[in-house]
Amino acid sequence: MSEKPKSVxxxxxxxxxxxHEVGRAINDFQMIENGDKVMVCLSGxxxxxxxxxxxxxxxxxxxxEFSLFAVNLDQKQPNFPAEVLPNYLKNIGIDFKIIEEDTYxxxxxxxxxxxxxxxxxxxxxxxxxxRTAKEIGATKIALGHHRDDIIETLFLNLFYGGKxxxxxPKLVSDNGEHIVIRPLAYVREKDLIRYAEIRQFxxxxxxxxxxxxxxxxxxxxxxxxxxxxxxxGRIETIFSAMQNIVPSHLLDRQLFDFNSMENGGDILxxxxxxxxxxxxxxxxxxxxxxxSR
Numbered sequence: 001m002s003e004k005p006k007s008v009x010x011x012x013x014x015x016x017x018x019x020h021e022v023g024r025a026i027n028d029f030q031m032i033e034n035g036d037k038v039m040v041c042l043s044g045x046x047x048x049x050x051x052x053x054x055x056x057x058x059x060x061x062x063x064x065e066f067s068l069f070a071v072n073l074d075q076k077q078p079n080f081p082a083e084v085l086p087n088y089l090k091n092i093g094i095d096f097k098i099i100e101e102d103t104y105x106x107x108x109x110x111x112x113x114x115x116x117x118x119x120x121x122x123x124x125x126x127x128x129x130x131r132t133a134k135e136i137g138a139t140k141i142a143l144g145h146h147r148d149d150i151i152e153t154l155f156l157n158l159f160y161g162g163k164x165x166x167x168x169p170k171l172v173s174d175n176g177e178h179i180v181i182r183p184l185a186y187v188r189e190k191d192l193i194r195y196a197e198i199r200q201f202x203x204x205x206x207x208x209x210x211x212x213x214x215x216x217x218x219x220x221x222x223x224x225x226x227x228x229x230x231x232x233g234r235i236e237t238i239f240s241a242m243q244n245i246v247p248s249h250l251l252d253r254q255l256f257d258f259n260s261m262e263n264g265g266d267i268l269x270x271x272x273x274x275x276x277x278x279x280x281x282x283x284x285x286x287x288x289x290x291x292s293r
Contacts, residue, residue, distance in 0.1 A: 011198050014191060014194060014195060014198070015195070015198075017191070018050070018054055018187060018191060018192075018195060019054060019057060019058060021184075021186040021187050022051075022054045022055070022058065022183045022184060022186070022187065023058055024186060025169060025182075025183050025184070025185045025186045025187075026058070026181075026183055028169075029169045029170045029181070029185075031140065031142075031169070031170055031181040031183055032062075032064065032066050032140060032181070032183075033064060033066075034064040034065055034066070035064075035065065035066065035139075036064075036066040036067070036139045036140050037066070037067050037069060037136070037137060037138045037139050037140070038055065038066055038067065038068050038069070038138065038139070038140045038141075038142050038181075039069050039070075039071055039129075039132070039133050039136065039138035039140065039141050039142065040052045040055060040068055040069065040070050040142045041071055041072075041073075041129055041141065041142065041143055041144070042070045042071065042072045042085060042089075042096075043072070043073075043144070043204075044072065044084065044085055044202075044203065044204030045144070045203060045204070045205075046192050046193060046195075046196035046201060046203055047144035047145070047146055047149075047184065047192055048143075048144035049196060049201035049203070050144070050184070050187075050192050050195050050196060050199070050201070051142060051143075051144040051183060051184055052068070052070055052094075053199060053201075054183070055068055055142065055183065056068060056092070056094070067095075068094060068095075069094075069095050069097070069136055069138060070089055070094050070095070070096040070097075071096065071097050071098075071099065071129065071132055071133075071136075072085045072096070072097075072098050072099070073099045073101060073103075073125055073128055073129065074098055074099065074100045074101070075101060075102070075103045075104050075121075075125070076100065076101070076102040076103070076104045076105065077104045078104075080204070081204060082098075084202050084204055085098065085202075085204070086098060087202075088201075088202055097132065097136065099128060099132055101124075101128050103121060103124040103125065106120075106124060107120050107121050107124070118215065118217075129141065130173060130175075130177070130178055134177065138178075139179070140179050140180075140181050141178055141179070141180045141181070142180075142181050142182075142183055143180060143181070143182050144182075144184055145167055145182045145184060145185070146184040146185070146188065146189050146192055147184070147185060147186055147187055147188055147189070147239060148188065148189040148221070148224075148235075149167060149189075150166045150167045150169075150182075150185060150239075150242070151224065151235065151238055151239055151242075152217055152220045152221055152224065153165075153166045153167045154166040154238075154242065155220045155223070155224070156216055156217060156220055159216075159220070160216055164250070164252075166242060167182060167185075168182075169181065169182050170182070
C-alpha cells in the first residue's frame, strides 16, 4: 500500500529542510570548498548514514565541485555485522575504505568494568581516522554530530568540566594537519530519526559505548528533553544563545580585554532581554580565538 498523500508531503518537506540546513551550515562556516576531498566517517548509526546521504545529494547541485570518500572503522566489537556497511556502500556506488583495528580489546582491558568507555574509545578512533585521512589525501573530515549533540556537549562541559565549551562546526586538529567539519550542526536529532526511517538505512547499534546506561550524556539528554516538554522552545533558545555570545558579560580575560574598557561600556546593559543584544566589535575577535584552538 502506498503512503498517504499527507505522509508523502511531510516526508518531502523533511528532506528539503534537511538539505537546506546542511547547505546553510556548510555555507555559514565555509566547510567545503572547490576541489575538496571529504572523508565522511561512517559509524553505522543514523547520523552518519544521513550525513553521507545528504552530502551526496548536495554534491549533485552544489556550486563547487568536491568528492566524497566514506570510511568506517571496524573496532572488532563482538557480533559486529562486518558485511553491512561494505554492501551498502557498494550498492550506492561510492568510494570507501573499511579499517580494521581492534580498539575494543584495548578499551576493555584499560577501562574498569562499569566505567564509561566513550572517552578512550573516541581518542583511539580519532587517531586512526586522522591517520587514514592523511593516507587517502582527504582535505576535510566530516563527522555526523548534530545540533542536539552540540547542545548536550555544552552542558556536559558546563556541569562536569567547568568550561563554556561545545562542539565547533569546524575545527583544526591539534596537530594542525586536518580540518574537521560537522555539516549536521543545524539539524535536530528527531529529524534524523525520521529521515533514517524514511531512507531505511541499515543501522548498526554501538554496543561498546553508546548503549551503556547512566552515562553523563544520557542524563543531560533526558534533562533537555524534560525542559523541552515543560517549556517548548527552550532548546531552540539555548542553541540561539550559542550563536549570540557577549564576552564582556562573562569572566574570560582571554576573550575580552577588561583592562581597556573601550568596547561598549554601559550600553551593553541596555535591552539585555530584548534578544537584540550584541557585543560591539568583538565578533571577529571571538572567531579568531576559536579558530586558533
